[in-house]
Amino acid sequence: MSLSDLKQRILDEIPLTDVVSGYVHVSRKGTASVALCPFHGDKTPSMHVNNDKKIFKCFACGEGGNAIDFVMKYKKIEFVEALKEIANHHGLNFEDYIERKQKSPKLVMAEKVLQKSSELYKRLARTNKFPMYMEFIKKRGLSTEVADTYSLGYAPKHNALIEYLSSIPKEDDRKFALEIAEEIGLIKRDLNNNESYYDTFRDRITFPIWDQFGTVIGYTSRAVYDYQKAKYMNSKESFVFNKRNILYGLHLAKQSIREKDFVLLVEGNMDQIAMFNKGLKNTVAIQGVALGDYSLKVLQALTKNFILALDSDTAGFNASKRVNEQCLKVGIIPKYLNFEPHKDPDDYLTNEGIVAMQKLIDESRPFIDTLADQVIPKVIPNLIDRQFAILDECFHIVAPLGNSLQATERLAVWAKRIGLQSDSAQIIKRYEDFLSNDNSQKFRAPEPPSEELMHEVEMMEEDFESQFTNSLEHFEQVTEVKISAIEEKLLQELVQHPECVTRQKALELLDFVGTNEVKSYILRLREIIYEIDENEYVSILHSLLKKEHYSNSLVSVIEGALSRYRKIPINDVTADKILLDLEHRLKINQLNQKRQIILERKDLCQTNEEMNALMLEVIEVDKELLKLKSHKPKLKV
Numbered sequence: 001m002s003l004s005d006l007k008q009r010i011l012d013e014i015p016l017t018d019v020v021s022g023y024v025h026v027s028r029k030g031t032a033s034v035a036l037c038p039f040h041g042d043k044t045p046s047m048h049v050n051n052d053k054k055i056f057k058c059f060a061c062g063e064g065g066n067a068i069d070f071v072m073k074y075k076k077i078e079f080v081e082a083l084k085e086i087a088n089h090h091g092l093n094f095e096d097y098i099e100r101k102q103k104s105p106k107l108v109m110a111e112k113v114l115q116k117s118s119e120l121y122k123r124l125a126r127t128n129k130f131p132m133y134m135e136f137i138k139k140r141g142l143s144t145e146v147a148d149t150y151s152l153g154y155a156p157k158h159n160a161l162i163e164y165l166s167s168i169p170k171e172d173d174r175k176f177a178l179e180i181a182e183e184i185g186l187i188k189r190d191l192n193n194n195e196s197y198y199d200t201f202r203d204r205i206t207f208p209i210w211d212q213f214g215t216v217i218g219y220t221s222r223a224v225y226d227y228q229k230a231k232y233m234n235s236k237e238s239f240v241f242n243k244r245n246i247l248y249g250l251h252l253a254k255q256s257i258r259e260k261d262f263v264l265l266v267e268g269n270m271d272q273i274a275m276f277n278k279g280l281k282n283t284v285a286i287q288g289v290a291l292g293d294y295s296l297k298v299l300q301a302l303t304k305n306f307i308l309a310l311d312s313d314t315a316g317f318n319a320s321k322r323v324n325e326q327c328l329k330v331g332i333i334p335k336y337l338n339f340e341p342h343k344d345p346d347d348y349l350t351n352e353g354i355v356a357m358q359k360l361i362d363e364s365r366p367f368i369d370t371l372a373d374q375v376i377p378k379v380i381p382n383l384i385d386r387q388f389a390i391l392d393e394c395f396h397i398v399a400p401l402g403n404s405l406q407a408t409e410r411l412a413v414w415a416k417r418i419g420l421q422s423d424s425a426q427i428i429k430r431y432e433d434f435l436s437n438d439n440s441q442k443f444r445a446p447e448p449p450s451e452e453l454m455h456e457v458e459m460m461e462e463d464f465e466s467q468f469t470n471s472l473e474h475f476e477q478v479t480e481v482k483i484s485a486i487e488e489k490l491l492q493e494l495v496q497h498p499e500c501v502t503r504q505k506a507l508e509l510l511d512f513v514g515t516n517e518v519k520s521y522i523l524r525l526r527e528i529i530y531e532i533d534e535n536e537y538v539s540i541l542h543s544l545l546k547k548e549h550y551s552n553s554l555v556s557v558i559e560g561a562l563s564r565y566r567k568i569p570i571n572d573v574t575a576d577k578i579l580l581d582l583e584h585r586l587k588i589n590q591l592n593q594k595r596q597i598i599l600e601r602k603d604l605c606q607t608n609e610e611m612n613a614l615m616l617e618v619i620e621v622d623k624e625l626l627k628l629k630s631h632k633p634k635l636k637v
């Protein structure tokens with residue numbers, strides 16, 4: 001028997017009025033059962049409870065659903081918790097319905113090793129033997145309580161974890177534990193002596209990373225000395241750790257996100273910790289510059305209201321753009337916080353305090369309005385052609401929303417601001433034409449998942465591993481993509497020169513990359529380069545191509561580049577030079593594409609005016625092209 005059997009029994013066998021009357025008083029009114037609606041300030045019983053149709057419906061506020069929905073909404077709990085509560089109240093044994101599928105021995109061991117290692121690091125940190133840990137805690141103003149909530153720890157220079165694992169008495173267990181610890185990247189094999197290992201995390205503050213149910217699945221760690229090469233180092237990808245699907249702090253924030261009905265997205269784990277401890281408990285960190293598709297689905301199940309609170313620098317703004325676009329594609333319009341002149345939420349809280357932060361949140365506006373501010377000039381031109389040109393720019397901003405009411409309503413507001421007198425039907429028509437010509441929207445994200453599917457996501461607790469893979473397969477269907485020649489060149493250069501990948505410039509250049517898969521592969525590359533040793537580089541990139549879902553075209557480009565890979569170290573100046581050159585060529589390519597798209601509209605022109613307007617657009621593009629071509633990048637040294 002499974003949870004879906006339990007769900008069916010509850011809906012089929014328990015009268016809805018029995019369930020509802022466990023929480024609110026239900027009375028008869030003629031042939032109907034009614035109750036004071038608990039979801040709005042109800043004065044007269046507006047909520048109808050219908051046993052035959054098995055639904056409740058409030059005729060005042062519109063709230064409605066089945067028995068399980070009622071309990072979820074009333075108690076603000078998750079699907080599985082609601083099933084459990086109803087079962088307990090109505091004499092069904094919840095335990096009978098949980099399929100306890102056997103976890104694989106590998107997974108059991110990995111979870112054990114991770115749990116034990118986090119306890120070990122935590123214990124070591126509290127021995128007062130490591131001044132660098134104490135200094136970090138003090139400098140960051142973290143209380144003991146906070147350090148405990150987040151299980152902050154310290155991995156010392158000597159091989160503490162290996163010592164610990166080597167002390168496991170039974171030989172079989174010991175060998176297995178070491179093997180798994182190596183596979184999930186907590187320890188590494190000594191290249192000179194195959195029999196011996198060393199700890200991956202040495203002289204580092206350790207932050208365990210949990211899944212949404214609070215199981216430790218990996219680490220992020222921070223260097224304590226200046227000479228340490230990587231400031232942040234994460235667990236490597238493994239069967240327990242999929243970095244793209246991590247939302248740091250989610251297991252702590254989940255309840256609050258549901259209750260407050262919005263989520264704050266920050267970049268780093270220190271931001272999450274700072275926000276959470278100032279009472280903004282509905283905060284999660286995306287741990288980088290992109291939000292995994294799966295993470296987005298998980299958050300969507302909790303709330304539809306997102307606030308972007310990423311860093312205030314260029315990288316943070318570009319990351320906001322990317323997350324914004326992901327959200328728009330599923331019909332969510334995120335709001336945006338700007339922390340300038342401070343660099344991130346942690347910094348802002350330290351300098352301005354929680355009251356100012358709360359004000360910032362209360363007054364936050366949709367991110368698309370910020371983007372529109374950049375496009376709509378302060379002084380509006382008089383020429384109607386120029387006004388339409390501005391409106392066309394605005395089309396790009398809402399395009400990920402598709403031809404929805406949300407998009408057209410926004411456009412109507414902006415059109416007024418621009419001074420366009422045209423009626424909204426005309427603007428919508430123009431927008432529709434734009435959409436049918438806009439190539440960047442051809443690969444639309446899949447439709448948002450149904451409620452049922454989201455329930456499944458929440459049920460992952462029961463059978464984490466298999467559900468996890470199933471849902472991933474469900475969400476990530478690989479379509480064949482066309483990678484342009486310049487994008488191919490970009491991938492080849494980045495694979496050949498990993499030094500380029502970690503440069504800030506590499507992120508900025510993504511804005512000129514049209515193919516989403518190329519973008520996400522580069523972001524992925526950026527993540528893992530921090531996590532791996534040089535000598536593992538080629539083999540890890542190979543295995544990544546096998547393990548993760550990429551199109552055949554991308555796989556063949558990367559395989560080709562790897563087969564030609566020679567380790568030739570380059571310095572930062574050379575790396576930036578390569579990137580600037582690539583950016584230049586990407587820009588030219590993008591403009592050429594734009595030109596092509598404009599020209600394709602030629603046949604649609606019916607009047608001379610339309611034809612002239614179109615040619616003007618082409619001339620504008622040509623001007624930009626000319627400007628670009630005559631300004632080859634030179635690097636300021």
Ligand SMILES: [Zn+2]
Pocket residue numbers: 037038039040042046047058059060061062063
């Ligand atoms: Zn109501």
